[in-house]
Amino acid sequence: xxxxxxxxxxxxxxxxxxxxxxxxxxxxxxxxxxxxxxxxxxxxxxxxxxxxxxxxxxxxxxxxxxxxxxxxxxxxxxxxxxxxxxxxxxxxxxxxxxxxxxxxxxxxxxxxxxxxxxxxxxxxxxxxxxxxxxxxxxxxxxxxxxxxxxxxxxxxxxxxxxxxxxxxxxxxxxxxxxxxxxxxxxxxxxxxxxxxxxxxxxxxxxxxxxxxxxxxxxxxxxxxxxxxxxxxxxxxxxxxxxxxxxxxxxxxxxxxxxxxxxxxxxxxxxxxxxxxxxxxxxxxxxxxxxxxxxxxxxxxxxxxxxxxxxxxxxxxxxxxxxxxxxxxxxxxxxxxxxxxxxxxxxxxxxxxxxxxxxxxxxxxxxxxxxxxxxxxxxxxxxxxxxxxxxxxxxxxxxxxxxxxxxxxxxxxxxxxxxxxxxxxxxxxxxxxxxxxxxxxxxxxxxxxxxxxxxxxxxxxxxxxxxxxxxxxxxxxxxxxxxxxxxxxxxxxxxxxxxxxxxxxxxxxxxxxxxxxxxxxxxxxxxxxxxxxxxxxxxxxx
Ligand SMILES: Cc1ncc(COP(=O)(O)O)c(C=O)c1O
Numbered sequence: 001x002x003x004x005x006x007x008x009x010x011x012x013x014x015x016x017x018x019x020x021x022x023x024x025x026x027x028x029x030x031x032x033x034x035x036x037x038x039x040x041x042x043x044x045x046x047x048x049x050x051x052x053x054x055x056x057x058x059x060x061x062x063x064x065x066x067x068x069x070x071x072x073x074x075x076x077x078x079x080x081x082x083x084x085x086x087x088x089x090x091x092x093x094x095x096x097x098x099x100x101x102x103x104x105x106x107x108x109x110x111x112x113x114x115x116x117x118x119x120x121x122x123x124x125x126x127x128x129x130x131x132x133x134x135x136x137x138x139x140x141x142x143x144x145x146x147x148x149x150x151x152x153x154x155x156x157x158x159x160x161x162x163x164x165x166x167x168x169x170x171x172x173x174x175x176x177x178x179x180x181x182x183x184x185x186x187x188x189x190x191x192x193x194x195x196x197x198x199x200x201x202x203x204x205x206x207x208x209x210x211x212x213x214x215x216x217x218x219x220x221x222x223x224x225x226x227x228x229x230x231x232x233x234x235x236x237x238x239x240x241x242x243x244x245x246x247x248x249x250x251x252x253x254x255x256x257x258x259x260x261x262x263x264x265x266x267x268x269x270x271x272x273x274x275x276x277x278x279x280x281x282x283x284x285x286x287x288x289x290x291x292x293x294x295x296x297x298x299x300x301x302x303x304x305x306x307x308x309x310x311x312x313x314x315x316x317x318x319x320x321x322x323x324x325x326x327x328x329x330x331x332x333x334x335x336x337x338x339x340x341x342x343x344x345x346x347x348x349x350x351x352x353x354x355x356x357x358x359x360x361x362x363x364x365x366x367x368x369x370x371x372x373x374x375x376x377x378x379x380x381x382x383x384x385x386x387x388x389x390x391x392x393x394x395x396x397x398x399x400x401x402x403x404x405x406x407x408x409x410x411x412x413x414x415x416x417x418x419x420x421x422x423x424x425x426x427x428x429x430x431x432x433x434x435x436x437x438x439x440x441x442x443x444x445x446x447x448x449x450x451x452x453x454x455x456x457x458x459x460x461x462x463x464x465x466x467x468x469x470x471x472x473x474x475x476x477x478x479x480x481x482x483x484x485x486x487x488x489x490x491x492x493x494x495x496x497x498x499x500x501x502x503x504x505x506x507x508x509x510x511x512x513x514x515x516x517x518x519x520x521x522x523x524x525x526x527x528x529x530x531x532x533x534x535x536x537x538x539x540x541x
Contacts, residue, residue: 162280285333
């Protein structure tokens, strides 16, 4: 069979282990590599934008396709200019609408191939994808690394389902990402939550203390703990000590490090959980690295992980038509970080210091640095710039809106007291100066009297239905004021402090009801209601 071959068919139809399922034998692959290496300069010279890669890598010709294997295999494949009679339907960009052609060009579509000859299969990697994943594992310091094409969302789901069975309990932070909360419902798991600590001045939930973790893990007979660090704002927990405690209680240690994918590539950044030896770690490449949205890595270190189960879970949960744009992006960004990461992040850290200093000169704005470590936070990723706005009398939400509407500036996010700015590869000082000037202007023109922090941390309510039961059971919408004693059908959360007040299956106790009513009266930003005035809530029937 030619083209995608028997292996592709076997994979698509779930027939694993078919004899000779690899479409191209490894020796032939090597032959193709060697042959294509010889054609390399010529081929790329006639490639996108007519620019030869030799000019980029004068000393490394013939080596590059071993160092960024997926990218170069694809590039070489494209250069063959094979007549194409297969998916995707844009026919190598020739069929796209003129608007896309004008803005995107056709080249990007050349890389958007499907699993064609020699390009390996994400769900049964034996060739270039396998090589690319092995290089990623080496660069990140993991035993094994998987490319994820459905973000860290799918990584979190895979970590849950490959280490836990239905009705198992799992230790979780209350400030876990919703993909983890969703995973509880899908895989029928029982959460044992640990409430997140709140940083008093900024109102940001930053994570858990090791001693709180130990108290919970000691008393609950769990076998898996799911830790999340850093948080969105770059605040880190003491994941080293937490890991030690987890080991003491024989926990499989999972880490959602979605916001820390850059940590392994600069010695001044916080330590990554991969280096410390967490059993499984998920990282979003797209959040802080120059990689396409939806691209993430799943790293495995633990001896105690059933690799076959991880593999099967990835196959069930991810698309069976994985985007090569995404996978190439993961291959190239790994190489970029490996070769230039220290320098790239040093430059960003310098820019971050400049940004912090300049913003701290603006009366009423406060941009914290490592001085917050005295408040219990263990470490801080200084590339994240949080600007506390409460002393200019504006909420973070208001400042974000003003930046958007009046200054045409887009930031990462805002909450009640802060805005969050990401500095990532490619950022220039001139762009930062535009932001600093806008903030100066806002601090003068829009200033009001200071806001004071106005929140308490909610208690974690009792569970009356498992997350799965809550997800599947019939629900009804009722008035909030009549919700006492009912079971929540939705995640209800509030800013500040941005933690879930209720997750599906939890009881709306009198305290919780009063807490929500109080937040409403103080004008908090609530989520999970059925109307914009926060009067109606969804509960189990
Ligand atoms: C802590 C955390 N984990 C996981 C995710 C999901 O990541 P992705 O967008 O890569 O699916 C997010 C997304 O914001 C996150 O903040």
